[in-house]
Amino acid sequence: xxxxxxxxxxxxxxxxxxxxxxxxxxxxxxxxxxxxxxxxxxxxxxxxxxxxxxxxxxxxxxxxxxxxxxxxxxxxxxxxxxxxxxxxxxxxxxxxxxxxxxxxxxxxxxxxxxxxxxxxxxxxxxxxxxxxxxxxxx
Numbered sequence: 001x002x003x004x005x006x007x008x009x010x011x012x013x014x015x016x017x018x019x020x021x022x023x024x025x026x027x028x029x030x031x032x033x034x035x036x037x038x039x040x041x042x043x044x045x046x047x048x049x050x051x052x053x054x055x056x057x058x059x060x061x062x063x064x065x066x067x068x069x070x071x072x073x074x075x076x077x078x079x080x081x082x083x084x085x086x087x088x089x090x091x092x093x094x095x096x097x098x099x100x101x102x103x104x105x106x107x108x109x110x111x112x113x114x115x116x117x118x119x120x121x122x123x124x125x126x127x128x129x130x131x132x133x134x135x136x137x138x
Contacts, residue, residue, distance in 0.1 A: 061090060061099045065115055067106035080114060087122025102130035 064072045071078050078086050091097055099119055103112045119127055 063101045065103040067104040069111040083118035084122040098126040100128045105132040
C-alpha cells in the first residue's frame with residue numbers, strides 16, 4: 001500500500017522577509033565603526049585682533065615668491081631645495097629671525113605651501129605672511 005503517491009520535491013527558498021533588517025543593521029554597524037580621517041592643515045597661530053608686535057628691522061628676513069615660483073630670500077635667489085639649508089644658516093647667525101613670506105598674487109598656491117614647508121623644515125618657528133602688493137590697473 002502506498003500512501004500519498006509521489007513524494008513532492010521541496011524547493012529551497014531563502015526567506016527575504018528579514019533581508020531589509022539585516023541590511024540596515026550592517027549599514028549602522030559600518031557607520032559606527034568607521035574612522036574618518038581629519039586633515040589638520042597648516043598649523044598657524046594667528047595673533048589676536050588689533051595686536052601689534054614691533055620687530056626690529058634686523059630681525060626680519062624677507063622671503064619673496066614671484067609669479068613663476070622663483071624664491072628670493074633677502075634678495076638672493078634660492079632654489080626650492082636649498083631653502084631649508086639657507087634658513088638653517090640664517091638662524092645660526094640670528095636665532096630671533098622672523099621670516100616674512102610674501103608671494104605674487106599670480107603665484108600658484110601649491111608653490112607657496114612648498115616654500116612654507118621648507119621654511120618649517122629649516123626650523124623657522126616665526127613665519128609671517130605678508131599681503132601681496134596691489135598692482136596698478138592699466
